[in-house]
Amino acid sequence: MAYRLLFRNYHFKEVETKWQQLWRNNPIQKRNGEKFYCLSMFPYPSGNLHIGHVRVYAISEAIALFEHLKGKNVLHPMGWDAFGLPAENAAKEKNIEPHLWTFQNIFQMRKQMDSLGLRFDWDREVWTCMPDYYRWTQWLFLLLFKKGLAYKTEGYLNWDPIDQTVLANEQVDENGRAWRSGALVERKPMRQWYFKITEYADELLKGLDKLQWPDYVKEMQRGWIGKTKGFAINFAIKETDENLSAFTTNIEGILGTTFILVSPEHPILAKMNLNEEEKKFLETIRKKPETTRKIGTQIIVISSHKAIHPVTNEEIPIAIAEYVLMTQGTGCKMGIPGHDDKDLKAVTGSPIDVKKVFDKDKLINCGEFTGLSISEAIPRLKEILKSKDAISPKACYNLRDWLVSRQRYWGVPIPMINCIIHGHVPNYRLPVMLPQKGDDLVEWRTERCPYCGTPGGKEIDTLDTFVDSSWYYLRYADPGNDFDIFDREKAKKWLPVDLYIGGSEHAIMHLLYARFIHKVLRDEGYLACDEPFSNLLTQGLVLGKTYKKDGKYITAEEATNLEGVEITHEKMSKSKKNGINPLEIIEEWGADVLRLAILFSAPSESQIEWDGGLLKTMKKWLGNIWNIVEGELAENDEEDYSKWLNGVTRSFENKKLHVVIARLMEHTETVKTKPTKQNLKILLIILHPFAPHFTAEAYTKIFNKDITNEKWPIEALTIKKKH
Template sequence: MVESRYNPAEIEPKWQQEWDARGLNRTSEDTAKPKFYALSMFPYPSGNLHMGHVRVYTFVDAIARSKRMQGYRVLNPMGWDAFGLPAENAAIARGVHPAQWTYANIAQMKQQLQQLGISFDWEREVATCSPEYYRWTQWIFLQFFQEGLAYQKEAAVNWDPIDRTVLANEQVDSDGRSWRSGAKVERKNLRQWFLKITDYADQLLDDLEQLPGWPDRVKTMQANWIGRSIGAYLEFPIVGRDDTIGVFTTRPDTVYGVSYVVLAPEHPLTLQVTTSDRRAAVEAFIKEVSEESEIDRMAEDRPKRGIPTGGEAINPFTGEAIPIWIADYVLYEYGTGAVMGVPAHDERDFQFAQQNALPICIVVVPPDAEGIQPLEFAYTAPGKLVNSGQFDGLPTAEAKRAIVDYAAEKGCGKVRVQYRLRDWLISRQRYWGVPIPVIHCPSCGCVPVPEADLPVTLPEDVEFSGRGPSPLVKNTDWVDVPCPSCGEPARRETDTMDTFLDSSWYYLRYVDAHNDDRIFDPEKIDDWMPVDQYVGGVEHAILHLLYSRFLTKVLRDRALLKAGEPFLRLLTQGMVQGLTYRNPKTNEYIPSPRVDPNDPKDPNTGEPLSVFYEKMSKSKLNGVDPLAVIATHGADTARLFVLFKAPPEKDLEWDDADVEGQHRFLNRVWRLVTAHASTAGKGAFEPPTDSRQLAKPEKELRRAVHTAIAAVTDDLSGEYQFNTAIAELMKLCNALSDADCTTSPVYAEGIDVLLRLLAPFAPHVADELWQQLGRSGSVHEQSWPQHDPEALVADEIEIVIQIMGKKRGTILVPASASKADIEARALACDAAQRYIAGKQIRKTIVVPGKLVNFVVG
């Protein structure tokens, strides 16, 4: 008798070892097969998997396994985004080197991923903190440097006072705090390294149209971040000076309504236009604003503050003198660092003008307006021009063109395209990152490290105090070097690179992970790229995805690869949410295991608790340990739960009862297959080829089997609706359980199909049961089942009987029955006779395959 007890603790380690020994997860080099590059966003090695990890890697594994069975050669790699502040902070807190902490975490998380049965090709594993990897990150930087796309300049930057490093704008949360430490971000002027992503702004925006496999919301987020605007550049002469103030506007039609101009406090002209009687107040305001974060200054719900400089400019269209102000909402890094104030036709300007008693001049009115009415709020819609000299009466669209042409003719303006996107700030003032391969020479300036001298490795003997500058600054043995160009004493660059640069090209290194001679073999890259399916969190929609697209395009333009986009399709998965308990009086979170879900009260005070779902996190005390789930229910149960509970793009609410439900389903499959193996024998079988020769129960079962094949295949064909695919497997399991033809080849075919369809989702139990059936090889080496269209055709169909539009019963008729035959059978059935007897049939409506409706009178 075959063992009928499903024991994941025994079978899962067994099959993980077997797959490894047989190299089943190794990437095939058979170029006769079509390629499929399945990629998940690689994790930061924090030490433990969380349920978000389980979800994303299970998604990708199900895709990769199904594609292998469908005849593709699949690349499904894994690595580690291993540089960054947490490791350095851990070194300070624990007294260990960041490398030691990082590699220990990598080993631990790798073991946990292997326990899940994820079919990663570990032979291609990379870690961004390895010199073998970051040698090539430095090489990429040199490509940017040689192309003129990497440069250093003095800039006002976001400074994290806790992590003591610079942050890119994208790394500052909407409330002005650091995305990592939570510190209130400060503004500082530092000399920093940038990459010229703005040179690729048009390509990055326009090429979004080449990505139909990306979610629309991600493309919209990227488009908004790039923020291309087509407008006009206008110059306002400064009274008493030869300088002009340049502004960018998308509303040149409102230029006659400009009643003031505003400079950013940090604009170079600010102090130059300030009059002596205003200087002290202006300098105090500049100092005050410098302590605010950029996010705070730009916040829509925050009052706009500003003061006059005492200087004046000339509106070149009206010839009138207008005051020059400075305000906190204007940033020097954005646009020209100056804006023209048109309070009648801009909400922000309207509020600012009202607060500061500035003139409000109406120059646009609704198309059908008669006269000019006072404004209660800014009029921003299209209309016709008034108070605009020779342009009066023109519609706004026509006026924009005419005014820009006039400005160009007079030499005070021109058409301009402008972007919200800023160049990518990559300097970080910390140790645990990629050293920027530049040497600063007093005579030669910035000298790139020769490629032959890469990698510039991090020195190991450093002090971590958590105070003061980066440990690299104090390491004179590392910093002081001869200039590669002239040989005179020089100094290494002590800033390290933003970790987003490490993660912007890792998908390329996977293709040729152990190439010591070059970053990758172009032939291999052109074979595998672009990635066919990328899976990861929507929180990376701007940072990581935009940077990866930029880097790919630069390397393409350097003739290093052909792909212009890195990721063909993108799946952004929802969050995993846990049941959260909080005391509403104290706001204290209570750990889930300490609360009775049927009577949620604080175990310490007895107070009723607030109960809701939130993203799983340590701070909310609502996390679920994946290893605990594996220990109690098995990896396959955990996998099925995260696949079945919600569609991939939706948030998933953790529910222990649903986990139990998936475990019960696997037990049902186990009992079904082991019972078949024990009674019907083992080994190969001959599936039926013609449904017409089968008995009715066999036909019905075969229809259920091939319906499942068609539905699961469709669910995995691009949209990846794993939840409905598993629902189809449950229906097939029910059909097999209810079948009364268990000795038929149709039943054997159903068991065979069930295991092959189940294999991508629950790989361990599928392989164990495949072996118990006496089949050769692994189930994962089998071909994906193909449905027989004829098996889906029913011999009989159910027809609804209606009397006066109300359902009164059903009948079964041959699928080939004519309309006359259907009508006759319907009329003869008991349901119809019961309601028609003694009445006259005035009309009969037959809808073949669906219903018959008798209209009686």
């Protein structure tokens, strides 16, 4: 026999090839029960599946098949997040066009998914780089523009010097490095397109309470949105009609305020007569990354203007401070050097007063308030400030509008025309197609204004790929629609997604953006639900055994001949030389053994330190079951398995897949002791979501039926004594 034997009389390559060919043209039939939308995050087509892909898709299909066997009408689609920088950069290195590189990778990864026996609803497949998809991404942009939620403005932005594009704040880490390239981010003045996600900040925050998501993911989103309740206190600018609004959570701090600080990006500065030294300081600070500015203490006092203290009526200095950010509060804060270490350091050596007004809970050195407790002073301060219309309640958010422009070719063209007379004009001739090649942009850009015919130009920036992925789950409900983004009744049938499965690295950007777009479409009447994803399962990373010698990563083969090698488990990557090719495992052990091993290794949310040791265990277990299949089987036994079935079902419903497998391994021993068709049937049906090829083959052999048409045995297969 040409095929490797997994165990006696079972040739896994032959069996898996057979069933994969059958499944390719015969998708799982929909049932008439309640809907269950099971979705795993669609991948970027890099060319090869890695072991992390195997884990998320094995989880996804196991749950989808479980719900199908329970009689639900399951939607389990797949597609490709096909635009973006990696494809463009890789294509440049290989001297081919990005679309050719992307298409090649999709075909390769689809073939690999088939080799795992994954049965997605391929008739609903979407590619974000195809015009029939991205015309609706462009339509979505125009909808936001019409609603005033898409706008273009100038500002100092995060610039990735390696990938040569701007980045949203969410795409810069706490060390000031770009999320993809790892380059230190620079700050550059540019005009860019934004989505006004801040309009939905409060609803995005409140909506988290209704979601069945991991607590840490919800906390990450709460922290990123960052709502803080406080007060806006107005300081009049002397001899002008302008005010500076400083945000504070502590009204009493105004008694120690001796100067006002504004962000270098504050719009008030455009109305001030700054001298050359002040302008130079401003430009220098604006170019610094925010992460650097947060720890700085440089300020410069504006020479031409003073503010009026709303309580004492004294004139106080206005200073530009590097550590005051427009992304926090109002971009203006009260300077309290007597009680704020950073403010104190900033004014050291300057003529700005340092005034101490707090001695524990008592006030000192503050006129009529001296001797009062803080709690006694606050109502009186509020009265004074209200009498001067200088205070109002205010909530501030850390969340800032979503920067969506990207200076790259391989992305969705922004459907706008720049007219010298009418400004930014929507281009409704969708799809606005990408030029055939990135070098064709000059000729491609030429376009006349639809209003006046003036020669203008198409917008040459493309959209952030997170725009593509912010709505793909909606297109799965109606992927062939040429007349609308999707049919509203079909969306109502399937939405929200009942279970969304993916990595925790998307806790902020993708999940937050998808929630925003979902709410916009809801407000337009396209959706009947408030949230896109009811439940979220964040699978843990698969870590590979990693070898280091003298601080350098080496291969496992190199490590065998060396002494003093450091062995750890780290996230798999090419640079760490610890990647595991799942296709090699499939070749040696089969897809079912791999899927079982990876699902049994740990709870779905936990990390796995992969070493392949469980492959032998899963092989041996399946071998034991196959021996039962080929042995003598009685029709029934007299046992009642309902309690065991209820426990297994609850474990499955709670997504404790490793527990279900453990219970099945225990039940195998029962079946070996009492080899009946009845308890073998229970075993095979419950095992099917984990080892589909093996169970399909065994079930056909014993019962001559398609196992996917069977029902979950919680009721149908409970043994009852009738005699």
